Amino acid sequence: MNNLIPYIPFDSITGTAVMILLLPFLSFCMLFLVSRYLPGKGDVFATTFVAISFLLSVFVFLQVWNNNSHLSRFTWFTIISSKAVEHFTISILVDNAAAIMLVVVTFISLLVHIYSLAYMKGKRNYRRYYTYLGIFTFAMLGIVLSDNLLITFMFWEMVGFSSYLLIGFWYDKHEAVKAAKKAFLFNRIADLGFLVGLFILWAHLGTFELSHIKAIENATGLIAQPWFTVLGLGIFCGCMGKSAQFPFQVWLPDAMEGPTPVSALIHAATMVAAGVYLLAKTYLLLNPTVLVVIASIGAITAIAGAIPAMVQFDIKKVLAFSTISQLGYMMIGIGTGAWPAALFHLTTHAFFKAGLFLAAGAVIHSMHHIKEDLFEHGHYREFNAQDMRMMGGLRKRLPITFVVYLVTALSLIGLPLFSGFLSKEVILYEAWKWAQQQDNPLLFIVPLSGLATAFITAFYMARQLILVFFGEFRLGKNYKHAQEAFEHLKEVRYEMLVPLILLAILSTWIVFSFNPLGEGWFLSTLLFGHYSDIEFIVVPILLSLSGIALAWYFFIIKREQRLLQVNNLFHRILISNWYLDNFYYRFIIKSAFKVASAANFMDRKIDKVIDISGITTVVAANVVAWWDSAVVDGIVNLVVSISGRIGKFAKSLQSGKIQSYFTLTLFFVVLVLVWIFFIL
Amino acid sequence: MINNIPIVHFLIVSALLFAIGVAVVITKRNAVVVLMGIELILNAANLNLVAFSQSDNALQGQMFALFVIVIAAAEAAVALAIIVNVYNHYKTINLDKVNQLKD
Numbered sequence: 001m002n003n004l005i006p007y008i009p010f011d012s013i014t015g016t017a018v019m020i021l022l023l024p025f026l027s028f029c030m031l032f033l034v035s036r037y038l039p040g041k042g043d044v045f046a047t048t049f050v051a052i053s054f055l056l057s058v059f060v061f062l063q064v065w066n067n068n069s070h071l072s073r074f075t076w077f078t079i080i081s082s083k084a085v086e087h088f089t090i091s092i093l094v095d096n097a098a099a100i101m102l103v104v105v106t107f108i109s110l111l112v113h114i115y116s117l118a119y120m121k122g123k124r125n126y127r128r129y130y131t132y133l134g135i136f137t138f139a140m141l142g143i144v145l146s147d148n149l150l151i152t153f154m155f156w157e158m159v160g161f162s163s164y165l166l167i168g169f170w171y172d173k174h175e176a177v178k179a180a181k182k183a184f185l186f187n188r189i190a191d192l193g194f195l196v197g198l199f200i201l202w203a204h205l206g207t208f209e210l211s212h213i214k215a216i217e218n219a220t221g222l223i224a225q226p227w228f229t230v231l232g233l234g235i236f237c238g239c240m241g242k243s244a245q246f247p248f249q250v251w252l253p254d255a256m257e258g259p260t261p262v263s264a265l266i267h268a269a270t271m272v273a274a275g276v277y278l279l280a281k282t283y284l285l286l287n288p289t290v291l292v293v294i295a296s297i298g299a300i301t302a303i304a305g306a307i308p309a310m311v312q313f314d315i316k317k318v319l320a321f322s323t324i325s326q327l328g329y330m331m332i333g334i335g336t337g338a339w340p341a342a343l344f345h346l347t348t349h350a351f352f353k354a355g356l357f358l359a360a361g362a363v364i365h366s367m368h369h370i371k372e373d374l375f376e377h378g379h380y381r382e383f384n385a386q387d388m389r390m391m392g393g394l395r396k397r398l399p400i401t402f403v404v405y406l407v408t409a410l411s412l413i414g415l416p417l418f419s420g421f422l423s424k425e426v427i428l429y430e431a432w433k434w435a436q437q438q439d440n441p442l443l444f445i446v447p448l449s450g451l452a453t454a455f456i457t458a459f460y461m462a463r464q465l466i467l468v469f470f471g472e473f474r475l476g477k478n479y480k481h482a483q484e485a486f487e488h489l490k491e492v493r494y495e496m497l498v499p500l501i502l503l504a505i506l507s508t509w510i511v512f513s514f515n516p517l518g519e520g521w522f523l524s525t526l527l528f529g530h531y532s533d534i535e536f537i538v539v540p541i542l543l544s545l546s547g548i549a550l551a552w553y554f555f556i557i558k559r560e561q562r563l564l565q566v567n568n569l570f571h572r573i574l575i576s577n578w579y580l581d582n583f584y585y586r587f588i589i590k591s592a593f594k595v596a597s598a599a600n601f602m603d604r605k606i607d608k609v610i611d612i613s614g615i616t617t618v619v620a621a622n623v624v625a626w627w628d629s630a631v632v633d634g635i636v637n638l639v640v641s642i643s644g645r646i647g648k649f650a651k652s653l654q655s656g657k658i659q660s661y662f663t664l665t666l667f668f669v670v671l672v673l674v675w676i677f678f679i680l
Numbered sequence: 681m682i683n684n685i686p687i688v689h690f691l692i693v694s695a696l697l698f699a700i701g702v703a704v705v706i707t708k709r710n711a712v713v714v715l716m717g718i719e720l721i722l723n724a725a726n727l728n729l730v731a732f733s734q735s736d737n738a739l740q741g742q743m744f745a746l747f748v749i750v751i752a753a754a755e756a757a758v759a760l761a762i763i764v765n766v767y768n769h770y771k772t773i774n775l776d777k778v779n780q781l782k783d
Contacts, residue, residue, distance in 0.1 A: 655779065657776060657778075657779050658775055658778070659706055659714070659775055662705060662706065663706050666702065666706075
């Protein structure tokens with residue numbers, strides 16, 4: 001089985017890839033050790049490193065895209081057993097998917113670095129921020145490049161860890177700490193599945209090298225069918241955690257406690273997409289059963305993520321739920337066999353969602369500005385800077401941010417002329433085609449929920465745009481000073497605007513395809529035959545438009561104030577994300593605690609038994625010790641003292657005086673004589 | 681006339697001599713006097729030897745007594761030499777003080 005070539009030397013591409021990987025790590029190490037001595041706490045330094053990394057990624061992308069993939073492999077360690085010499089290898093694969101991911105990750109990371117120069121300036125623990133970004137970027141690039149699933153798993157865990165650090169960045173905020181813990185735990189639980197998958201893979205094939213598995217003739221046939229299914233489900237389980245799929249999606253809205261640029265980088269563009277990327281990479285390990293599960297879970301996630309987004313008031317939470325829902329789309333893409341489409345959606349989503357988050361960050365930043373302005377003028381009042389009910393009419397003050405938000409939001413909604421349309425439409429079409437081929441008509445739920453999600457997406461994004469940018473500034477309605485502060489509000493700084501504008505440009509169709517309705521260079525490279533029916537293009541567009549129209553009707557024409565309050569049960573269910581947290585609390589956490597306390601009880605009982613046996617042993621030991629010292633030692637001592645006394649007596653006879661010796665001799669001679677004459 | 685004295689009388693005198701010699705050897709502190717006691721003991725033995733040789737025509741007892749006297753003379757000479765050396769070493773001939781003959 002092990003006919004693996006242990007060493008494939010680095011070529012220029014994989015060498016560059018390693019450099020791309022190591023640059024953020026270098027930045028992390030430097031910042032971790034000496035950031036307090038660097039100018040600007042090392043922020044420019046880190047940004048430069050990521051910028052170099054990005055430029056190298058572009059170089060690699062241009063070399064690799066639509067070209068040969070490059071593989072390098074070297075031995076990590078060697079196990080010499082009685083049977084064979086096994087080389088455990090690590091490999092780096094730069095193929096089309098990895099190349100595009102390299103560009104996406106380093107690009108978004110670079111933009112977030114630049115954006116944070118303004119956004120995070122002067123915030124507490126600024127120094128750590130760039131350090132954490134460095135380790136995150138490193139870990140994410142590791143997932144992208146590694147072709148060995150065990151190494152991928154290590155980077156995977158590292159990504160989870162850096163996500164934990166960044167969600168809990170404002171660690172003096174109770175919610176942030178809780179959210180960080182929650183995200184970490186949910187990821188850990190899901191990663192168990194990944195680990196199980198790895199076990200199965202090793203047990204059956206004895207390798208983690210994906211390139212090797214691809215090379216083995218009929219590799220998947222070597223794994224027994226049930227195990228193969230478990231393997232696929234295990235890997236998917238890991239991806240469900242990272243990519244926030246139902247029922248693990250609850251951590252993602254809470255993760256919005258992290259700084260907004262971090263939400264853009266990690267919880268929208270890159271980390272959460274890692275699950276989709278991994279599934280695309282391990283597509284050959286997924287059998288039809290698993291694919292159906294993936295498609296179903298994706299469909300559930302898409303719609304279950306989209307519906308709560310309709311009623312959220314927190315600007316970032318809307319985007320978080322939308323991210324969940326879009327990740328559901330990507331899973332539908334994977335599950336219906338259209339993994340290139342999923343990767344495409346991943347790419348376009350990375351750009352427009354990062355754009356949305358960064359624009360939302362700009363809005364939040366401006367709201368904080370108003371707060372600070374009020375504070376300086378002595379009219380401080382506490383309000384939530386992320387609450388959309390406080391916003392409104394911001395398009396007049398933040399025109400560029402507004403345009404960016406509009407473009408990226410339309411891209412998310414999926415209207416023609418925007419990148420989101422291209423990718424979403426392919427996924428929906430493929431899902432429809434897939435459902436037609438399945439025996440089970442129930443599976444039409446998958447494309448239908450996708451279509452429904454398209455409608456809901458349009459609704460909540462239009463609602464958000466209206467609440468944030470249209471109408472009047474609601475905080476200033478009964479609050480003169482806030483209105484004044486609003487009048488003085490200026491557009492955000494250029495460090496923040498440049499990334500926004502770049503992301504807005506990348507959210508248009510022209511970047512991915514010259515034909516706004518066509519398939520573009522992305523999909524044609526991934527060798528994916530696709531042409532949609534014209535009616536299928538029309539349906540999602542109509543749904544999206546009607547979603548926008550509905551939002552327009554509610555919030556502009558009817559000016560529904562009711563919808564800005566939580567006033568019925570349905571509303572409350574959605575606000576709380578289906579009460580999933582409560583469900584988990586009641587049924588899983590509580591029972592886990594019950595098990596724990598039962599175990600604790602048992603433990604105490606066992607402790608008691610051990611205690612008693614311990615005490616008994618000590619008592620017995622004391623008795624034995626007494627016996628030992630009194631009786632055994634006593635006998636020995638007695639013998640000793642008797643011999644001692646005899647010795648002393650005998651010694652006393654030896655006085656050194658010649659006369660006493662003589663006397664003794666005489667005495668004994670007389671005794672002998674007496675014995676001879678009288679006794680014998 | 682000597683032949684008329686029963687042997688028991690000799691033995692009694694000899695025993696007395698012996699006893700006196702032993703007493704002197706045991707009780708006296710002066711090494712020279714102890715030597716004298718030893719001479720007494722030897723002579724008690726000589727007396728016995730001679731007394732028993734009455735009934736021995738070969739007179740082996742008397743011969744043996746003569747040897748004893750010779751040996752006793754030699755012994756006295758050696759012993760006195762030792763005593764002189766003891767005195768040189770310890771500056772005393774009190775036997776109670778010469779007690780290093782132990783351990």
